[in-house]
Amino acid sequence: MAGAGANERLLGRYRVGEVIGAGSFATVHRAVDERLDDVVVVKVLAENHSLNPEIRERFIAEGRALRRVASPHVVAVHDIGESDRQQPYLVLEHADRGTLAQRVGALRADGWTATPADVLAVARGLAAAVEAVHAAQLVHRDLSPGNVLLRTSPDGAGDGAASSVVRADERLVVADLGMCKDLALSSGLTVAGGTEGFRPPEQDGPGTVDTRADLWAMSALVTWLTEGASPPRALTTALGRSLAGSPARRHPDAAAWLADVERALDPAHGTGTGTPAGRGRRRPARAVVAAVAGAALGLGAGVGGTLWLDDHPSSASGGASVSISGPATATVGTPVTLTADVAGAAHWVWTLPNGAYATDEETVELTANRAGSAEVVLDARAPDGTPITAVHRLEVAAGS
Known part of the structure; x- marks a missing residue:
């Protein structure tokens, strides 16, 4: 075709070049909008799936879903078209700095571990994106490091404070709403889907999925980000709430999730709304204590530990208290x-x-399976947002 290089082809007014991503259903290319002289991304449905009406409609629905989400933290769709081989394609905003998975992988190769600034930069951009997705009556259902992208901010201002993960001139954006669930058009029943390790338990098979599925994935993603670091127990507590197996026990929305994460890393940020607990007895949670002499539970000191806030909150503050009996x-x-x-x-x-x-x-x-010592930790938060913690030490003797 005239004007196209040996490895390029034209789709409408888009000069499609190198492949920058490929999956089971579609291939993603870097391309140039010849009319606007702008770099874009063209996502083309695989030819063998283009004749399947269900897959074809799901692919086109992704473009429609993206158009409904108005946020600088969600990849924008510029156009939709169809090739001369009846393959539908989406024209998307180009995230020129790669994926979060690629960025973190490169940093870890140099011995990096996450700092509070890194966690906040990712958490804030992620929460902004998810809040916009939910406002459009959608559930993303596949939040993972490969679907979180980085792009140069058009105005150069970025998202705020710089970090190693999201740099001063960058913006975090969420992509790939192909797994999304439209709450306005369905009962909530869905089938299994999502990325292993970032998929909430209710997506492991047919079941009911709502916006709280994304909150689980957000906590899993930030937990992944902090691997090898030494975050405070307050952050573990905040993330743990939305990692609950029951959606009813998770944060109610992305804003509440972010507020808890921010308070965990800066206790002076915001105020809590805790109320006295008055709960009936539940079935005990069960765990095997793999007790090793001198072992401490929770996330202890390690590489990068000095970068985090003090990790020794008291067991009482602001009229709230926690303790463990047994x-x-x-x-x-x-x-x-x-x-x-x-x-x-x-x-x-x-x-x-x-x-x-x-x-x-x-x-x-x-139930202990070996002799030694172990610790059980109980974390909560006072009404003023201050983290409070109780630690119970168990000395385990060998059985007769």
Whole structure:
């Protein structure tokens, strides 16, 4: 075709070049809008799927969904078209700085671990994107490091404070709404989908999915970001709330999720709205205590630990308090029950010796599988936003 290079082709007014991404259903190319002389991205549905009406409509629906979301943190769709081979394609905003997965991978290769500035930069951009998606009555359903992109900010101002992950002249944007669920048009029932490790439990099979599925994925994504770092327990608590298996126990929306994350990294930011807890007894959460002598639970000091805030909150503040009652000793193979004594806080999170979490459970039951010592941590937040923590130490003796 005239004007096209050896490895290029024309789709309408778009000169399509190198492949920058490929999946089971579509191929993504860097392209040039010849009319506007602008770099864009063209996402083309695979030819073998283009004749499937269901897949074809789902692909086109992605473009429509993106058009409904008005946010600088969600990839914009500029155009939609069809090739002479009846392959529909979307013309999208070009995120020229790659994916979050690529950025973090490159940083980790140089020994980097996340700082509070890194976490805040990602969390704020992510929350802004998800809030806009939800305002359009959509659930993204596939938030993962590969679907979070970075682009040069058009005005050069970026999202605010610079970090190693999102630089001063960059903006974080969310892409790939192909898995999205339209709440306005469906009952909420859906089928399995999403990226392994970032997929909430309700998306593992047919079930009901709402906006709280994205909150789970947001917490999983930020947890992934902090791997190898030493974030404070308050952040673990904040993220743990939306990692709850039951959507009802998660944050109500992206704004509440972000407020908790911001308070965890800066306790002076905002105020909490905790109320005294008055809950009936629940079935105990169960965990195996893999007790090792001297082992401490939660996220302890490590590489980059000095960059984080003080990780030693008290067990009482602002009229709220937490403590743990139960035996201080245990025997291998014999269950023990610990009880949360919480006053003045609406929610709390247990951090168990095997690294698991239990949210808002009144009791937990643990069984040791080896002798030694272990710690169980109970985190909550006072009404003024101050994190409060109780630590219960268990000494485990060998069985007879």
